[in-house]
Amino acid sequence: MLTQFNIPIGPFSFSINTSNTIVKKDLSTLYSDYQIEQESAFTDFSITITTRSFLRRFIRPQVDFLLDEFSPFKPLPKAQSFAMLEWGMNWCIATKAHHYLILHAGTIEKNGHVLVMPAEPGSGKSTLTAAMVYNGWRLFSDELALISLKDLQVYPCTRPINLKNNSIPIIKGFVKNAVFSTIAKDTHKGTVALLKPPTESVKRMHEPAPLKTFIFPKYVANAKAKLTPISQTDAFQILIDQSFNYHILGLEGFNALSSLLQNKQCYHFEYSDFDDAQRLLSELVN
Amino acid sequence: MKISKSIRLHQLKESIALFCTFTGDTHFLTCPYDKVISDLNSEARSRSELLMSFLNNNEFDNVDATKEFNQFVTEAINSGIISE
Numbered sequence: 328m329l330t331q332f333n334i335p336i337g338p339f340s341f342s343i344n345t346s347n348t349i350v351k352k353d354l355s356t357l358y359s360d361y362q363i364e365q366e367s368a369f370t371d372f373s374i375t376i377t378t379r380s381f382l383r384r385f386i387r388p389q390v391d392f393l394l395d396e397f398s399p400f401k402p403l404p405k406a407q408s409f410a411m412l413e414w415g416m417n418w419c420i421a422t423k424a425h426h427y428l429i430l431h432a433g434t435i436e437k438n439g440h441v442l443v444m445p446a447e448p449g450s451g452k453s454t455l456t457a458a459m460v461y462n463g464w465r466l467f468s469d470e471l472a473l474i475s476l477k478d479l480q481v482y483p484c485t486r487p488i489n490l491k492n493n494s495i496p497i498i499k500g501f502v503k504n505a506v507f508s509t510i511a512k513d514t515h516k517g518t519v520a521l522l523k524p525p526t527e528s529v530k531r532m533h534e535p536a537p538l539k540t541f542i543f544p545k546y547v548a549n550a551k552a553k554l555t556p557i558s559q560t561d562a563f564q565i566l567i568d569q570s571f572n573y574h575i576l577g578l579e580g581f582n583a584l585s586s587l588l589q590n591k592q593c594y595h596f597e598y599s600d601f602d603d604a605q606r607l608l609s610e611l612v613n
Numbered sequence: 614m615k616i617s618k619s620i621r622l623h624q625l626k627e628s629i630a631l632f633c634t635f636t637g638d639t640h641f642l643t644c645p646y647d648k649v650i651s652d653l654n655s656e657a658r659s660r661s662e663l664l665m666s667f668l669n670n671n672e673f674d675n676v677d678a679t680k681e682f683n684q685f686v687t688e689a690i691n692s693g694i695i696s697e
Contacts, residue, residue, distance in 0.1 A: 558625075577634065578632060581630070
């Protein structure tokens with residue numbers, strides 16, 4: 328039976344239509360703290376997770392992701408349904424929400440200050456974000472930093488945290504009573520599971536906050552947590568590389584990044600131990 | 614010579630960031646070339662005035678500095694940052 332989930336997520340409203348049992352179960356579990364409605368007056372993104380091919384419902388089952396009537400991706404195995412939905416939701420925001428400068432970054436807040444942590448895939452950004460938000464920080468996003476072009480504030484896009492491979496048992500060990508989605512194996516990113524966001528972060532997902540600084544994190548085995556200052560020029564270049572829409576925004580993007588970097592000291596951040604990392608990052612916002 | 618109309622500048626701590634509204638390209642100029650751009654941004658200058666300022670602000674050998682300056686100006690003109 329087709330079920331509709333209308334979910335407000337930060338500044339966006341998603342409508343998700345599906346009869347897929349995995350998606351329904353994971354949405355009900357991971358989004359249980361959200362104000363899910365049966366009907367919504369306004370929807371930014373209308374998504375359907377379905378199987379278009381009749382044969383693919385039974386033989387090596389697959390699912391399709393549709394935004395309105397448009398299918399931007401190739402079908403994936405049914406076991407990856409929920410991961411596909413979350414990746415698709417990222418794609419919706421990154422390709423449409425150009426009233427924000429969007430950076431590929433973990434984003435956390437404490438004491439009214441936001442740390443934006445842009446990084447390449449595989450650098451431990453989501454793992455660090457997951458550990459911090461279950462250790463006193465507020466989750467804005469593990470993937471997308473939304474910086475408003477109007478007021479340069481950072482806006483939360485609080486959603487489940489996407490963890491891969493070894494990060495899954497690490498966070499299971501670090502976060503007591505962590506709630507995970509169905510685990511998807513053999514995806515193009517390896518094994519993937521999504522971690523339920525903290526309830527307090529979901530409650531406050533409509534509260535933006537100003538940026539404190541940019542941190543470029545990297546997990547280094549056995550390293551002591553260390554912040555190394557980097558030049559604004561290097562930071563600017565990395566931010567351009569890690570932006571989804573700098574090239575689309577043009578001068579607006581340049582002005583936004585220039586203003587954000589004004590009087591900011593940015594850092595490379597090496598870490599291996601979460602408590603150690605937590606202490607050092609907290610010093611930046613105390 | 615002057616900064617092209619399509620160029621927007623932002624002073625960073627260690628460099629100048631330039632954005633070309635025509636091409637969408639972002640450039641970063643560090644010392645000593647950021648000073649050339651700063652000078653041009655405040656007012657239009659002749660090539661010889663710019664060169665004089667460049668030589669006075671740097672401790673290179675004058676022959677090498679002149680060569681570097683000319684190379685920089687040529688590249689800046691080709692990139693559309695400076696117009697004559």
